[in-house]
Amino acid sequence: MASISIRNLTKRYGNFTVIPDLNLEIADHEFVVFVGPSGCGKSTLLRIIAGLEPISSGDLYIGDKRVNGVQAAQRDIAMVFQDYALYPHMRVYDNMSFALELRGTSKAEIDARVKRAAALLHIEPYLDRKPKELSGGQRQRVAMGRAIVRNPKAFLFDEPLSNLDAKLRGQVRAEIKALSQQLKTTMVFVTHDQIEAMTMADRIVVLQSGTIQQYDTPETVYERPANQFVAGFIGSPAMNFFPVEWRGESAILSQGETAVPLDREITGRLRQAGNAVLGIRPEHFVLAADAADGVAVTVRLVEPLGSDTLIHFDLAGVSAIARVDPALRPKVGDRLNLRPQPGKTHLFDATNGQVLL
Amino acid sequence: MNDAATTDRWIRCLNTLQLVLAGIVIMTPTVWMVLSSFKPSFEVTAYPPTLIFTPTLANYAELTRTTPFLSYALNSLVVTVGSTALGLLFGIPAAFAVSWTRISWPAILTLAARMAPGTLFLLPWYVMFRQVGMIGSYTALILSHAVITLPIVIWVLLPSFDGIPRSVFEAAQVDGCSVTRILWRIALPLVASGVAVSAILAFVFSWNYFLFALVLSNGDSKTLIAAAFNFIGEGSTQWGALMAAATLIALPPLVLAALVQRWLVSGLTLGAVKG
Numbered sequence: 001m002a003s004i005s006i007r008n009l010t011k012r013y014g015n016f017t018v019i020p021d022l023n024l025e026i027a028d029h030e031f032v033v034f035v036g037p038s039g040c041g042k043s044t045l046l047r048i049i050a051g052l053e054p055i056s057s058g059d060l061y062i063g064d065k066r067v068n069g070v071q072a073a074q075r076d077i078a079m080v081f082q083d084y085a086l087y088p089h090m091r092v093y094d095n096m097s098f099a100l101e102l103r104g105t106s107k108a109e110i111d112a113r114v115k116r117a118a119a120l121l122h123i124e125p126y127l128d129r130k131p132k133e134l135s136g137g138q139r140q141r142v143a144m145g146r147a148i149v150r151n152p153k154a155f156l157f158d159e160p161l162s163n164l165d166a167k168l169r170g171q172v173r174a175e176i177k178a179l180s181q182q183l184k185t186t187m188v189f190v191t192h193d194q195i196e197a198m199t200m201a202d203r204i205v206v207l208q209s210g211t212i213q214q215y216d217t218p219e220t221v222y223e224r225p226a227n228q229f230v231a232g233f234i235g236s237p238a239m240n241f242f243p244v245e246w247r248g249e250s251a252i253l254s255q256g257e258t259a260v261p262l263d264r265e266i267t268g269r270l271r272q273a274g275n276a277v278l279g280i281r282p283e284h285f286v287l288a289a290d291a292a293d294g295v296a297v298t299v300r301l302v303e304p305l306g307s308d309t310l311i312h313f314d315l316a317g318v319s320a321i322a323r324v325d326p327a328l329r330p331k332v333g334d335r336l337n338l339r340p341q342p343g344k345t346h347l348f349d350a351t352n353g354q355v356l357l
Numbered sequence: 358m359n360d361a362a363t364t365d366r367w368i369r370c371l372n373t374l375q376l377v378l379a380g381i382v383i384m385t386p387t388v389w390m391v392l393s394s395f396k397p398s399f400e401v402t403a404y405p406p407t408l409i410f411t412p413t414l415a416n417y418a419e420l421t422r423t424t425p426f427l428s429y430a431l432n433s434l435v436v437t438v439g440s441t442a443l444g445l446l447f448g449i450p451a452a453f454a455v456s457w458t459r460i461s462w463p464a465i466l467t468l469a470a471r472m473a474p475g476t477l478f479l480l481p482w483y484v485m486f487r488q489v490g491m492i493g494s495y496t497a498l499i500l501s502h503a504v505i506t507l508p509i510v511i512w513v514l515l516p517s518f519d520g521i522p523r524s525v526f527e528a529a530q531v532d533g534c535s536v537t538r539i540l541w542r543i544a545l546p547l548v549a550s551g552v553a554v555s556a557i558l559a560f561v562f563s564w565n566y567f568l569f570a571l572v573l574s575n576g577d578s579k580t581l582i583a584a585a586f587n588f589i590g591e592g593s594t595q596w597g598a599l600m601a602a603a604t605l606i607a608l609p610p611l612v613l614a615a616l617v618q619r620w621l622v623s624g625l626t627l628g629a630v631k632g
Binding site for chain 1: 527529535546
């Protein structure tokens with residue numbers, strides 16, 4: 001068990017810089033999720049921590065030890081790969097015991113650890129099977145078992161759920177979360193799925209183009225996104241963005257000349273900025289009593305999800321979504337008066353996307 | 358429906374016909390060689406060739422009586438096994454290194470060496486080996502035949518190593534393996550059939566290679582294939598004994614290939630499709 005400290009880390013491939021000057025502190029026992037779109041550098045960062053990619057410049061510490069030049073084999077970390085990377089020619093038991101065998105652990109100790117991990121992951125009946133005789137979910141468990149038996153300083157997960165079907169993904173997600181609470185080991189988990197990030201992490205690192213956009217708890221990242229990128233990336237469906245400006249004594253959605261009722265705090269900040277980008281999550285639209293209190297929209301598409309209903313509409317030239325109560329049963333073409341829920345709107349700088357409020 | 362079935366039947370018939378024709382073309386010289394080795398010597402060159410004859414082992418008896426055949430066979434075996442072993446010893450790590458580092462020029466270099474005519478190597482080797490007094494030695498023959506076996510091993514194994522997902526090697530690294538141990542414990546067991554195939558191909562090519570043995574061997578170290586050349590004399594070729602020798606020479610590679618036929622096919626296609 002150990003903390004992970006990344007200081008002024010840069011990663012370049014030739015002239016192409018993937019990660020420019022990154023700093024990150026992961027506390028001991030913490031479950032941190034790296035999330036971001038494809039190509040944001042999250043897997044590269046994980047592989048750097050694992051020792052599978054060299055660092056171009058900067059420092060990496062695992063615990064108190066600087067591990068820049070330390071081989072993966074000597075870092076005492078365990079990793080679960082996207083494709084599980086089980087050894088095809090070895091039985092499940094041998095897959096799990098291999099690392100311990102390399103470390104010269106006694107046979108009795110190996111046996112005890114493998115069986116304990118197998119029991120924890122419910123894979124005891126498969127210990128004599130080869131990986132090809134297992135389903136995707138079982139292989140995933142074996143990959144986790146292989147990591148657990150080692151009792152490493154940290155666990156690294158590289159999108160381990162992406163090859164599972166939706167139902168199994170949810171199940172394994174919960175199991176990994178439970179496991180992290182049980183094992184109390186530092187865990188770093190890479191995903192492009194923001195639901196995985198939100199549900200599992202103690203803290204989330206949102207990455208874009210190799211730079212950290214925000215590093216905070218899931219609640220904070222969701223409720224107080226640091227910038228427009230984070231606001232758009234976290235949350236499903238994504239936050240709606242409307243260019244907005246202060247004109248006369250009203251907040252006007254720029255492209256549609258539509259006045260929008262906003263909180264005093266927001267309007268105050270908008271008055272200072274002149275123009276900005278207004279962010280409203282789909283779940284933060286509410287029905288207004290009348291047209292004067294809200295904004296009139298025409299329903300373009302309805303997606304009933306059972307627990308709630310998504311309404312697609314166009315507002316001030318922007319294609320937007322609102323999440324409403326399924327009891328509302330709106331139909332395509334219906335006119336609705338919507339307004340943002342008080343205290344739930346966000347304001348971003350129109351030029352650099354940084355949060356204004 | 359009937360039309361489709363008829364077309365299907367026609368295609369199958371044509372496929373069979375193609376296979377039979379190809380089989381005849383490929384097998385005729387071999388069958389002719391084997392049959393001739395059992396014919397009385399005057400019938401070997403008879404025209405038209407006789408298909409019905411009384412089989413005799415006279416050619417084989419003649420072969421063993423007039424030549425130290427077993428000694429030549431032993432020479433061939435030593436040189437072939439030695440050069441195959443040498444090819445595997447260096448070819449396996451070389452192929453793994455090329456696959457691991459993705460630096461392909463060393464593999465291309467060995468392929469170029471294999472594609473170059475043997476005579477290119479022959480003169481410098483002859484001079485070098487003569488200067489160090491190695492002409493006629495097994496060492497000289499084994500080393501020269503490694504030029505045949507090494508590229509075969511590398512190029513048969515390269516796609517096999519490439520076919521192993523990179524993450525499996527990375528998992529082994531994270532588990533605590535050095536690169537050497539990854540080769541030994543992870544990669545090699547996964548390409549076992551490829552190793553078998555490369556060994557067989559290397560064996561066959563080395564066994565059948567004629568030129569180096571002809572120049573670099575002497576009376577004591579002559580290999581079978583070089584010795585068989587002596588049967589072709591000026592105006593007095595012993596065709597019967599030559600056919601018997603050719604049959605015996607062809608036997609080990611054929612037996613080997615037959616024994617591991619299934620592996621051979623799977624090994625040659627290894628790495629072509631990711632499992």
